[in-house]
Every structure is written in structure tokens, then in C-alpha cells.
Amino acid sequence: MAGTMRDAKRAESSRRILEAARAEFAEAGFEAATIRSIAGRAGVTAGLVMQHYGSKEALFRSAARLPADDRDTASEHVRDVLDARLGDLPPETLALLRSMLTVPEAADAIRAHLDERIDNLTASLGGEDARARATVAVTGILGLTIARQLLRLRAFDEVSREAIVDAAERGLGAVGGGE
Structure with a gap:
């Protein structure tokens, strides 16, 4: 059960990060958007964004899909x-x-x-x-x-x-x- 809760929390964090990334990339463009600004918008740490996506480029590819x-x-x-x-x-x-x-x-x-x-x-x-x-x-x-x-x-x-x-x-x- 603990694994299920953790998985649900991880999925929710990922969803919030992607939503924030889409908004940030749309407003600022790839070059001006930062992992910190995306993290702030998603209400998570920059480290968590990197943990989920690994790089700004990978996050952009996911957000643009x-x-x-x-x-x-x-x-x-x-x-x-x-x-x-x-x-x-x-x-x-x-x-x-x-x-x-x-x-x-x-x-x-x-x-x-x-x-x-x-x-x-x-x-x-x-x-x-x-x-x-x-x-x-x-x-x-x-x-x-x-x-x-x-x-x-x-x-x-x-x-x-x-x-x-x-x-x-x-x-x-x-x-x-x-x-």
C-alpha cells in the first residue's frame, strides 16, 4: 500500500511539473525558461524536477509531446x-x-x-x-x-x-x- 501511495504522489508531482513546464515554455520560450522557474510554478524543488526528467531538454521534449x-x-x-x-x-x-x-x-x-x-x-x-x-x-x-x-x-x-x-x-x- 505504501508503494501505491508513493507512486500516486510521484505521478501527481510529474503531472504538476509537466503542466508548469508547458506554461513556462509557452510564456518564456525554451531559452528563457529555467528549471527553478518551472519548479516554483509546480510547487516543487528544482531537484525534484531534475529527478523526474533529468534535464531541461528532456523536460521540454515531454512537455512538447x-x-x-x-x-x-x-x-x-x-x-x-x-x-x-x-x-x-x-x-x-x-x-x-x-x-x-x-x-x-x-x-x-x-x-x-x-x-x-x-x-x-x-x-x-x-x-x-x-x-x-x-x-x-x-x-x-x-x-x-x-x-x-x-x-x-x-x-x-x-x-x-x-x-x-x-x-x-x-x-x-x-x-x-x-x-
Whole structure:
């Protein structure tokens, strides 16, 4: 019985830490979020956060993972990512994007990130063609990001961000559908 109580307490701590991490990463971004700020938000010690997740990177990966086979959450996530990528990006993200075609390490970093995003979205979508839909969504967002952030196409100045997100969502639209 004591083990069961301990397991329940551990699971509750983990849930609170993940919830706090999602909020902190959303507000501050990966670079500015700290283990201490996440721990404070969760009402636990920084040591407990590290005990549960091992590193800030591992915590971020857990916090960013979409729930499995949850199409509504996946569609909302795609919309949120579209909106974020069409806004101002952190300097380190822009540096990676600018360098990805000429610097192998930058290409490796982008590739690893996008492969992880495709895997995550695939699991969340479910269905026979989930991997294809996830691939189209992630690479479509990459294309929009490059067109807006690096090429600075005039259309992004002439059309509202919300209109572009709505159109992209319709274009990628069936991300949440399928089977």
C-alpha cells in the first residue's frame, strides 16, 4: 500500500511539473525558461524536477509531446505553431534557419527537430495516412516560415497573419481528418 501511495504522489508531482513546464515554455520560450522557474510554478524543488526528467531538454521534449491519437489537440497545435512561425522568431531560430543549407550542424539540428515534430504529430493524429499528413503539415509550416522570415515575401505584409493562418489551416486542413 505504501508503494501505491508513493507512486500516486510521484505521478501527481510529474503531472504538476509537466503542466508548469508547458506554461513556462509557452510564456518564456525554451531559452528563457529555467528549471527553478518551472519548479516554483509546480510547487516543487528544482531537484525534484531534475529527478523526474533529468534535464531541461528532456523536460521540454515531454512537455512538447502531443497526446497520442488526439486529432483535436493536433489540429489546435498545428494552428498554434503556424501562428507562432509567422510572428517574430527568436534570434537563435532565425540563425538556424539561415544556416541550415550551408552549415551541416544547423541542418542536422533542424532535421532532428522536424523529424521529432513529424513523429509527435503522427502519433497524435492516428490513422493509416497519419505520417503523410504529419509530414505535409510540418514541411508546409517550414515553407511558410522560410517565406515569411527569410524571403520576406510581400504577401505577408499585405495579408493579415490571421488570414494566412486560416488559409494555411484549410490548406493543410485535413491534418486532423483522414483514415
